[in-house]
Amino acid sequence: xxxxxxxxxxxxxxxxxxxxxxxxxxxxxxxxxxxxxxxxxxxxxxxxxxxxxxxxxxxxxxxxxxxxxxxxxxxxxxxxxxxxxxxxxxxxxxxxxxxxxxxxxxxxxxxxxxxxxxxxxxxxxxxxxxxxxxxxxxxxxxxxxxxxxxxxxxxxxxxxxxxxxxxxxxxxxxxxxxxxxxxxxxxxxxxxxxxxxxxxxxxxxxxxxxxxxxxxxxxxxxxxxxxxxxxxxxxxxxxxxxxxxxxxxxxxxxxxxxxxxxxxxxxxxxxxxxxxxxxxxxxxxxxx
Ligand SMILES: NC(=O)c1ccc[n+]([C@@H]2O[C@H](COP(=O)([O-])OP(=O)(O)OC[C@H]3O[C@@H](n4cnc5c(N)ncnc54)[C@H](OP(=O)(O)O)[C@@H]3O)[C@@H](O)[C@H]2O)c1
Numbered sequence: 301x302x303x304x305x306x307x308x309x310x311x312x313x314x315x316x317x318x319x320x321x322x323x324x325x326x327x328x329x330x331x332x333x334x335x336x337x338x339x340x341x342x343x344x345x346x347x348x349x350x351x352x353x354x355x356x357x358x359x360x361x362x363x364x365x366x367x368x369x370x371x372x373x374x375x376x377x378x379x380x381x382x383x384x385x386x387x388x389x390x391x392x393x394x395x396x397x398x399x400x401x402x403x404x405x406x407x408x409x410x411x412x413x414x415x416x417x418x419x420x421x422x423x424x425x426x427x428x429x430x431x432x433x434x435x436x437x438x439x440x441x442x443x444x445x446x447x448x449x450x451x452x453x454x455x456x457x458x459x460x461x462x463x464x465x466x467x468x469x470x471x472x473x474x475x476x477x478x479x480x481x482x483x484x485x486x487x488x489x490x491x492x493x494x495x496x497x498x499x500x501x502x503x504x505x506x507x508x509x510x511x512x513x514x515x516x517x518x519x520x521x522x523x524x525x526x527x528x529x530x531x532x533x534x535x536x537x538x539x540x541x542x543x544x545x546x547x548x549x550x551x552x553x554x555x556x557x558x559x560x561x562x563x564x565x566x567x568x569x570x571x572x573x574x575x576x577x578x579x580x581x582x583x584x585x586x587x588x
């Protein structure tokens with residue numbers, strides 16, 4: 301591949317992605333919002349630049365002809381992703397990337413009533429968080445159409461990995477809803493997501509969307525019980541959904557209003573991803 305790698309939003313996933321490219325001898329620049337982020341990346345041997353998608357610093361980034369991963373989250377409120385809009389505006393001043401891979405979420409599909417969902421399923425966001433992601437996708441599609449810059453979008457399921465398990469919540473004994481009230485949900489191990497990001501950059505069809513998840517949809521309840529068992533912690537108490545208000549976080553409650561089983565066939569067949577961790581049972585030992 302030609303062009304330098306720039307990872308905008310170089311946090312948990314981005315740092316692992318940067319390490320993979322550095323290992324291949326590629327030049328990588330990690331972009332973060334805070335000075336603490338810059339120092340964290342420097343300590344990991346990753347060249348870092350501070351720029352805020354909601355503030356200053358974007359115009360100075362070496363974006364012209366670059367291979368850009370956009371992993372920075374949208375703002376916390378509203379239905380628009382003003383940060384992605386500002387990033388695209390900056391391209392007109394700092395230079396157009398050759399290709400951009402965006403990490404969206406599977407939330408853009410909304411509630412699918414437990415159906416199997418591939419990338420042809422219509423996007424019907426159900427909550428503001430998902431509208432913001434849809435807005436980011438649409439902003440980037442408009443950029444790609446207008447500039448000719450290549451774009452691949454990964455719609456990513458719940459990310460887990462080392463240091464990214466809800467162990468503290470389980471230790472505190474916070475309840476989870478009982479299995480019969482728990483809708484289908486989907487996950488991906490961070491190492492498989494990093495591999496998917498690299499393949500999307502290398503060979504994703506421009507304009508294409510790929511679901512990024514493992515082979516094994518389950519439920520949020522299964523997820524918490526499996527982690528508790530694997531970590532040797534007491535299982536969380538299980539309560540009916542009707543009693544969960546006030547006992548379970550608002551964010552968790554909103555996740556529990558949507559049910560989908562995601563197909564990863566396109567990710568495997570078109571991008572050629574061979575999952576290292578096809579299920580949570582395969583992936584959990586690497587996290588503990
Ligand atoms: N958690 C999930 O299950 C899940 C599922 C699907 C998609 N995603 C999305 O996947 C992406 C990567 O996740 P992650 O776990 O790696 O996230 P993370 O660890 O929270 O890292 C986010 C990075 O973005 C940077 N950032 C935040 N606001 C920014 C801004 N205004 N301008 C520039 N940089 C900014 C942060 O900088 P600092 O280091 O300076 O704070 C940080 O480096 C995120 O967009 C996340 O929402 C997550």
